[in-house]
Amino acid sequence: MEIIRFNLSDLDYRIIEIAVGVIKRGGSIVYPTDTVYGLGVNALKPHNIDRLFKIKKRPKTKPVPIMVRDIEMAKEIAFIDKKTEKALEQVWPGQVTVILEKKPIIPDVLTGNKRTVGLRIPNSQFTQLLMENLDEPITITSANFSGESPLISSAEVVRIFNKAYPRPDLILDAGDLPPSPPLTVLDLTSSQPKITRVGPITKKDLMKMLR
Numbered sequence: 516m517e518i519i520r521f522n523l524s525d526l527d528y529r530i531i532e533i534a535v536g537v538i539k540r541g542g543s544i545v546y547p548t549d550t551v552y553g554l555g556v557n558a559l560k561p562h563n564i565d566r567l568f569k570i571k572k573r574p575k576t577k578p579v580p581i582m583v584r585d586i587e588m589a590k591e592i593a594f595i596d597k598k599t600e601k602a603l604e605q606v607w608p609g610q611v612t613v614i615l616e617k618k619p620i621i622p623d624v625l626t627g628n629k630r631t632v633g634l635r636i637p638n639s640q641f642t643q644l645l646m647e648n649l650d651e652p653i654t655i656t657s658a659n660f661s662g663e664s665p666l667i668s669s670a671e672v673v674r675i676f677n678k679a680y681p682r683p684d685l686i687l688d689a690g691d692l693p694p695s696p697p698l699t700v701l702d703l704t705s706s707q708p709k710i711t712r713v714g715p716i717t718k719k720d721l722m723k724m725l726r
Contacts (some may be wrong), residue, residue, distance in 0.1 A: 580633035
């Protein structure tokens with residue numbers, strides 16, 4: 516397990532290149548998002564996803580969310596009509612995971628055999644640079660063991676994975692992230708938007724955005 520420490524406000528592009536290389540070789544990375552530390556693998560490769568479940572000690576019945584670069588990438592893996600696209604433009608980038616109908620390209624192991632998938636574009640320069648250098652989406656599940664609290668402390672991330680097996684191939688240590696409430700989860704799989712979890716964006720604010 517390699518650990519690279521860096522400053523988000525003074526980002527060295529070589530760190531992006533290293534992280535991209537690990538993902539493209541089928542590896543796993545821990546990386547900072549706009550909320551907590553995330554655990555990323557190629558979201559379209561069943562073998563990589565299977566390893567992620569082992570790293571997190573997560574039941575395979577629990578779906579894993581995906582990070583996409585933009586709405587065009589989202590269209591490649593989920594069914595998005597014009598009305599849905601309009602809604603996505605209002606909530607992305609940001610702290611909102613959107614539930615959509617998945618396309619067959621998404622492995623069933625990633626979604627617990629469900630027909631839906633959770634997608635997000637974080638409001639983060641780091642993740643945007645990362646995704647601009649990847650051809651496929653990656654997972655954005657929190658970097659912790661299943662059932663435990665998501666982590667904003669890089670020291671805690673290193674501590675829990677240091678003696679674990681299997682463990683991530685690379686930890687991108689950006690120090691402690693600012694505290695953040697849980698993500699808002701918005702279900703757009705039916706004609707009426709449904710908020711299944713209220714987070715930083717309130718139901719009232721979200722409904723205004725989606726008018």
